[in-house]
Ligand code: SF4
């Protein structure tokens with residue numbers, strides 16, 4: 047195998063490892079940190095089922111963001127859903143053996159690249175042109191958007207502008223990463239740039255604001271049932287406090 | 295009325311251009327050593343404050359899940375940026391909720407995250423230095439913990455949680471705020487925010503009884519420390535002396551009188567407000583709640599009802615059961631005793647609005663609504679009621695019940711613009727421990743969005759009365775309304791409207807007026 051193939055394979059495993067370990071640690075931290083008080087925010091559901099509905103509205107529709115800012119919602123929502131579709135579109139590459147029939151029908155999903163770029167550019171434009179958003183943006187906020195845009199653009203170049211690599215090699219390289227049956231990587235630079243940036247994205251997931259993805263499920267303002275008068279909600283450290291103080 | 299450059303009310307609420315650092319020197323007075331020490335905090339800024347502050351930050355991160363989740367999850371989308379009344383009123387970018395959080399977040403990143411430790415510039419991580427501490431003090435005291443930002447954030451990030459944590463950290467290094475900490479000291483010593491001792495309270499209540507009897511001819515009582523009463527009323531102490539609060543207290547008394555319930559106030563727990571929440575201190579908040587539990591036990595009451603106060607109701611509704619186990623589930627001896635003692639047919643605690651609403655539903659209260667015909671009423675949803683509690687146990691009950699109570703007592707009711715009420719309500723501008731004259735400029739400017747909506751309803755519907763159910767809102771509005779050319783007396787308690795229209799058995803004056 048060529049040096050570059052080895053480097054990329056190593057980098058892939060490293061990125062995935064960093065991502066998995068990092069996210070696991072973060073999720074473990076969130077899960078083990080107590081929530082001492084009931085702090086659901088309005089409009090607060092009174093039942094567990096209500097919380098599930100609320101979470102679905104937030105995760106699938108970005109309901110709060112819609113209320114807050116229609117433009118940000120449009121850009122953000124398009125970008126995230128396009129990302130999901132494109133993720134599905136990439137599954138066949140990694141599928142060990144023959145991918146199920148349905149995954150071979152995902153060809154049209156490639157067009158999701160355009161709403162993706164539209165959404166990302168909109169978000170980037172907001173960072174530049176809306177003074178409030180510019181004020182709160184750190185370099186990492188711009189860079190992350192640029193990284194995503196660059197990934198999308200290299201993808202578009204390959205798919206729509208004939209910069210595609212040898213697809214047979216892509217399949218066997220990608221599948222080989224999963225099945226540990228490594229094979230040679232195509233050497234087209236656009237392709238290499240594309241996957242390099244994706245690996246970077248994966249690697250920085252747990253140390254970046256991409257933590258909002260697991261974070262949203264742990265947000266107590268969103269995931270709590272508003273039933274404080276009915277059930278006592280108390281954290282372990284508060285129980286210890288009670289035991290230690292005489293007056294109860 | 296002191297001179298201030300009061301913002302102009304436009305036809306629509308405008309998002310201001312950024313005026314960097316325009317409120318940088320507008321922080322409140324600091325607590326002196328005595329005030330600090332009375333709460334167990336260092337008297338003045340300690341020498342190794344940075345180290346202790348970082349440790350304390352670490353502690354809040356370990357104790358409150360909201361803190362690490364909120365600090366990590368923010369994507370800087372800016373959706374919350376134009377939702378804060380203090381930003382809308384001042385244009386200071388550090389009053390944008392996300393920028394306020396960033397004061398905490400940048401230090402968090404520097405000391406608690408990989409990216410911030412190794413690439414501080416890249417991710418906006420900053421050291422906790424003197425100027426950062428100044429910003430903390432100023433801007434975490436320009437947040438009323440109203441939670442409006444949390445409603446719009448895609449992850450529910452609640453800046454109030456960060457503000458509370460930041461105040462907790464500052465208190466731990468000896469940098470406390472005078473207004474909150476002085477008041478908390480008084481509650482601790484005497485039992486209420488005013489430091490009003492039992493005899494003064496008793497006199498006040500007697501005066502009120504006389505006043506009501508003079509007005510109505512009915513002997514409505516305001517009992518104090520009446521052992522064996524059915525209901526204990528916990529109300530903010532402002533209800534005992536401040537206008538227009540006191541007329542609300544009269545309203546509660548009339549409702550109790552008319553319902554025939556025996557009730558009492560407590561001199562030991564003569565304060566519904568709990569500023570422990572404002573400074574984010576669990577222990578102090580718990581102490582306040584325990585006072586109330588003790589009073590309930592000593593007086594042997596069956597029900598606890600909370601008067602008109604926003605954050606008091608949030609603490610009572612959302613936190614009391616956690617803090618003292620007054621509902622179900624706590625196993626310590628006092629909580630068990632209280633659980634046995636309280637009547638479990640009712641939610642505990644209940645809000646006075648829930649109590650009055652129930653009576654209205656059951657047809658037990660009669661009103662002469664025409665008494666309020668000179669008014670066109672609108673209702674200000676208090677932030678802590680709207681976004682930190684519920685009423686009636688039904689979804690959105692906290693919006694519905696007060697309106698129904700008002701409508702039962704008044705013929706003319708209109709709501710202000712939809713984007714400024716209910717879950718989206720704007721803070722009055724004085725909540726969260728900011729109701730102090732050293733923050734007057736902030737309070738006036740922070741009231742802008744509410745004033746703008748009020749102006750609009752005045753112009754379109756002839757609104758001349760602003761009903762509120764929070765002691766802080768009422769005081770704040772009384773103070774700031776004149777700056778916007780409104781009549782300060784247009785603000786009333788919800789139970790003042792009830793009081794004015796309620797028909798009392800044996801009230802001659804009302805029967806006469808009815809036959810006229
Ligand atoms: S809690 Fe209220 S005052 Fe504080 S930042 Fe959010 S909107 Fe502003």
Ligand code: SF4
Nearest residue numbers: 368369371372374447
């Ligand atoms: S809305 Fe939430 S995620 Fe967006 S900037 Fe504000 S706090 Fe951050």
